[in-house]
Amino acid sequence: xxxxxxxxVTFWYPATKAPALRDVSLDVAAGEVVALVGTVGAGTSTxxxxxADLAPRxxxxxxxxxxxxxxxEEASGGRRIVLPTPWTQVSGMAFTVWDEVAFxxxxxxxxxxxxxxxxxxxxxKLGIAHLASREPAxxxxxxxxxxxxxxxxxxxxxxxxxxxxxxxxxxxxxxxLWQLVRELARGGAGVLVATSDSDAIPxxxxxxxxxxxxxxxxxxxxxxxxxxxxxxxxxxTTVADTWRMAGLAxxxxxxxxxxxxxxxxx
Amino acid sequence: MAGxxxxxxxxxxxxxxxxxxxxxxxxxxxxxxxxxxxxxxxNGAGKSxxxxxxxxxxxxxxxxxxxxxxxxxxxxxxxLARSGRVGCVFQHAEQQLFGRTVRDDVSFxxxxxxxxxxEATRRVERALRALELERHxxxxxxxxxxxxxxxAALAGAFALEPALxxxxxxxxGLDRALRMRVTRALLERSVAGVTVLVITHDLTFAAxxxxxxxxxDSGRLMLDGPLPALLGDAAxxxxxxxxxxxxxALSAALGLPGRPTRQVDAARALARVAAxxxxx
Numbered sequence: 001x002x003x004x005x006x007x008x009v010t011f012w013y014p015a016t017k018a019p020a021l022r023d024v025s026l027d028v029a030a031g032e033v034v035a036l037v038g039t040v041g042a043g044t045s046t047x048x049x050x051x052a053d054l055a056p057r058x059x060x061x062x063x064x065x066x067x068x069x070x071x072x073e074e075a076s077g078g079r080r081i082v083l084p085t086p087w088t089q090v091s092g093m094a095f096t097v098w099d100e101v102a103f104x105x106x107x108x109x110x111x112x113x114x115x116x117x118x119x120x121x122x123x124x125k126l127g128i129a130h131l132a133s134r135e136p137a138x139x140x141x142x143x144x145x146x147x148x149x150x151x152x153x154x155x156x157x158x159x160x161x162x163x164x165x166x167x168x169x170x171x172x173x174x175x176x177l178w179q180l181v182r183e184l185a186r187g188g189a190g191v192l193v194a195t196s197d198s199d200a201i202p203x204x205x206x207x208x209x210x211x212x213x214x215x216x217x218x219x220x221x222x223x224x225x226x227x228x229x230x231x232x233x234x235x236x237t238t239v240a241d242t243w244r245m246a247g248l249a250x251x252x253x254x255x256x257x258x259x260x261x262x263x264x265x266x
Numbered sequence: 267m268a269g270x271x272x273x274x275x276x277x278x279x280x281x282x283x284x285x286x287x288x289x290x291x292x293x294x295x296x297x298x299x300x301x302x303x304x305x306x307x308x309n310g311a312g313k314s315x316x317x318x319x320x321x322x323x324x325x326x327x328x329x330x331x332x333x334x335x336x337x338x339x340x341x342x343x344x345x346l347a348r349s350g351r352v353g354c355v356f357q358h359a360e361q362q363l364f365g366r367t368v369r370d371d372v373s374f375x376x377x378x379x380x381x382x383x384x385e386a387t388r389r390v391e392r393a394l395r396a397l398e399l400e401r402h403x404x405x406x407x408x409x410x411x412x413x414x415x416x417x418a419a420l421a422g423a424f425a426l427e428p429a430l431x432x433x434x435x436x437x438x439g440l441d442r443a444l445r446m447r448v449t450r451a452l453l454e455r456s457v458a459g460v461t462v463l464v465i466t467h468d469l470t471f472a473a474x475x476x477x478x479x480x481x482x483d484s485g486r487l488m489l490d491g492p493l494p495a496l497l498g499d500a501a502x503x504x505x506x507x508x509x510x511x512x513x514x515a516l517s518a519a520l521g522l523p524g525r526p527t528r529q530v531d532a533a534r535a536l537a538r539v540a541a542x543x544x545x546x
Contacts, residue, residue, distance in 0.1 A: 040411050040441050242529050242533050
């Protein structure tokens with residue numbers, strides 16, 4: 001079974017005095033989707049880099065505490081990150097979208113048939129099979145973001161780390177992505193996702209972790225996104241925030257459906 | 267400079283293709299001075315292509331793009347920007363800063379446009395203030411989180427003080443507090459007579475910021491009208507690949523009078539209905 005554990009992790013970027021993460025403990029288990037929220041600079045991206053074993057191993061810096069990742073033996077099933085900047089994640093080695101998505105699986109030592117099967121499936125899941133023969137460099141931002149996510153999915157990750165995966169996506173693309181995240185969790189993967197789209201969290205997350213200045217400020221059920229403190233930090237859902245702005249009593253509804261249940265018939 | 271009756275932007279039956287892929291087909295529209303407009307549509311609908319045409323980076327295969335009183339066909343992107351007719355911020359502008367400080371970067375436009383030094387300094391100060399970046403002015407852009415670099419890129423376009431501002435996804439990667447900051451800054455510019463065109467998927471931001479919507483689908487302009495009316499029509503939104511944003515959804519689901527689409531209006535209506543008072 002897949003499990004990621006951070007135990008009292010503090011992390012400094014190279015040549016900085018103030019840590020970007022402070023004493024962070026959390027875990028993500030197989031089959032669950034955990035949402036990371038925080039204002040800009042809170043450390044959500046840093047936390048994903050640490051979880052992906054890119055910080056400090058690749059980008060440098062210093063880490064105190066312990067990061068532990070358990071995964072099954074297969075080459076797939078590892079931890080994979082989708083960066084918030086899809087154009088920096090393009091391999092640059094592929095002339096077509098199909099080859100771009102095949103780049104990761106091809107490096108796992110799979111057979112041609114297995115690679116093709118995974119690539120076709122990932123393209124279909126992201127709704128981009130029609131882009132297969134297009135040139136990655138000629139895609140729109142949203143199309144490219146879907147291609148990058150497909151490339152990671154094609155490797156069958158055990159733990160999927162997503163940083164603002166819907167930043168460039170249109171609503172249909174975002175809906176597909178959040179459904180896919182649920183489907184992966186049902187299939188036994190763990191998912192840790194940083195998102196500023198609080199409104200989407202109730203529909204896809206099992207748990208929410210709120211980071212503030214590098215620390216875990218609160219953690220709990222998805223209803224946390226309607227919490228007074230989160231709303232005060234501008235991280236609540238739009239519905240909760242509107243409720244609060246209207247001066248209506250807490251607890252605030254997180255979603256439109258919650259609001260309808262709370263609203264007496266008039 | 268263009269007179270105030272000249273549209274800030276006018277497209278006449280504009281078409282463009284990338285090889286065999288038709289990106290824009292017969293698009294016509296005009297934006298008046300001071301108007302705030304969102305350009306909406308699915309991924310790949312042609313939004314960024316339209317932006318490249320407006321900024322003169324590409325030329326229309328058919329039709330004409332007028333930026334103020336200039337036909338872009340006879341102008342370079344640099345000349346368009348320097349003339350003060352258009353200022354733009356591309357989608358990944360936070361990756362394109364090169365100044366040693368935020369202030370340096372924001373100053374680049376006015377300096378290259380040949381704005382005299384004292385006036386350039388005033389413009390840079392105004393731009394930094396509009397986006398509340400004074401505190402970060404002396405920092406290196408790459409020491410700041412990407413969201414602040416994005417604001418710095420916006421400030422760079424503001425500092426040119428163009429008649430038309432074109433922004434591609436100005437809120438991606440921004441949290442709500444920063445999105446509201448961008449909204450405030452754009453409302454201010456618009457009051458000063460600047461035309462604002464934002465390309466966005468963020469209908470919550472659009473609802474707070476603009477009054478008119480243009481929707482592209484498969485390269486065609488499918489809709490040109492008031493944004494609140496579009497946000498009140500869930501079926502139309504769906505057919506255009508857009509989704510009902512939460513405030514409009516809340517207004518519709520609770521039957522709030524006037525179906526407000528801006529958050530502050532919805533909150534006011536909620537408060538009044540909850541208190542049993544009539545909603546004006």
